[in-house]
Amino acid sequence: MYTDSWLCVKPVDGTDNAEIDFGTTSLKPRNTQQRQQQQQQPVIEDDMAKLFRAAIMGPPGSGKGTISKRIAQSFGLLYLSSGHYLRESMAAKTEAGVLVKSYVERSMLVPDHVMTGLMLSRLEQVSGHSWLLDGFPRTLSQAQALNNLYQLDLVISLNIPYETLRERLSDRWIHPASGRVYNLGFNPPQAQGKDDITGEPLIQHDDDKPEALMARLRHYKDVAKPVIDLYKSQGVLHSFSGTDTDRIWPYINSLLSTKMHTQPSDTCHTHTP
Numbered sequence: 001m002y003t004d005s006w007l008c009v010k011p012v013d014g015t016d017n018a019e020i021d022f023g024t025t026s027l028k029p030r031n032t033q034q035r036q037q038q039q040q041q042p043v044i045e046d047d048m049a050k051l052f053r054a055a056i057m058g059p060p061g062s063g064k065g066t067i068s069k070r071i072a073q074s075f076g077l078l079y080l081s082s083g084h085y086l087r088e089s090m091a092a093k094t095e096a097g098v099l100v101k102s103y104v105e106r107s108m109l110v111p112d113h114v115m116t117g118l119m120l121s122r123l124e125q126v127s128g129h130s131w132l133l134d135g136f137p138r139t140l141s142q143a144q145a146l147n148n149l150y151q152l153d154l155v156i157s158l159n160i161p162y163e164t165l166r167e168r169l170s171d172r173w174i175h176p177a178s179g180r181v182y183n184l185g186f187n188p189p190q191a192q193g194k195d196d197i198t199g200e201p202l203i204q205h206d207d208d209k210p211e212a213l214m215a216r217l218r219h220y221k222d223v224a225k226p227v228i229d230l231y232k233s234q235g236v237l238h239s240f241s242g243t244d245t246d247r248i249w250p251y252i253n254s255l256l257s258t259k260m261h262t263q264p265s266d267t268c269h270t271h272t273p
């Protein structure tokens, strides 16, 4: 569960030499004897206890990536996206990448053992950092594997109406080499059909087409339910409903500001802008 530890995030300006500490009261020794014991013991910096671990869940197109980038930028959390790592492995055309491609191209979930292996090894490399996971865990098995190693402090779940998702994704264009995502209405490229940085052509994913999208959404609901129930039971789940990322964002922003200063309650919360 959530510990009464300090939370430490990297400062927003990107420097590594400062720390922001929050919520120190429970770490203070309660009486003279405890204070003396603490003074006699060597100070062991328990970095793990200071870290903040969060995940964002939501159906395809719900805005996980868009919101994650804002969180990472505003709160200095490392941002790890399962979709990004999968696309990276597909681009590298390794044996694993070829296997992954066969699932992603059919809008199917990559098998749990592949996904878990990929994400947990990435997390091991950043074990000293606070992070935010986008798109992982997506199944109960993945959530349990993660839970065995890391206790999440916060899980954000996005509930976006189907019609909104359909409209968004049918307007979505991608730069395949980098994974940069554009939306013709929300954040269009500077030149039509071209990536802003490289000028290379943008493409549309087959699985953003309506029939594939419907199947993805149905599947998402089925597999996400036990994961959501798990995080609800742990008291770390916060759900947000709405049709506009820009209207949901201030609530998430304020939740994170609060979470990084206080301890959580044991209930789950729903926020509807």
Ligand code: G5P
Residues within 6 Å of the ligand: 058, 059, 060, 061, 062, 063, 064, 065, 066, 067, 082, 083, 084, 086, 103, 104, 107, 108, 109, 110, 111, 115, 134, 135, 136, 137, 138, 139, 142, 168, 169, 171, 172, 173, 181, 182, 183, 185, 186, 187, 243, 244, 245, 246
């Ligand atoms: P991904 O890459 O995780 P999805 O399908 O879960 O892919 P996706 O498509 O990346 O999720 P998102 O991140 O939730 O969507 O949303 P986004 O990209 O931020 O926003 C969607 C679009 O809407 C963008 O164009 C954005 O600009 C626009 N937008 C955002 N907000 C608004 C708004 O308010 N208004 C408007 N008009 N537009 C807006 O996973 C890809 C595949 O990898 C596999 C699966 O096969 C998956 O299909 N995979 C896994 N398999 C097993 N286990 C896992 N844990 C897996 N993770 C990935």
Ligand code: MG
Residues within 6 Å of the ligand: 064, 065, 083
């Ligand atoms: Mg995404």
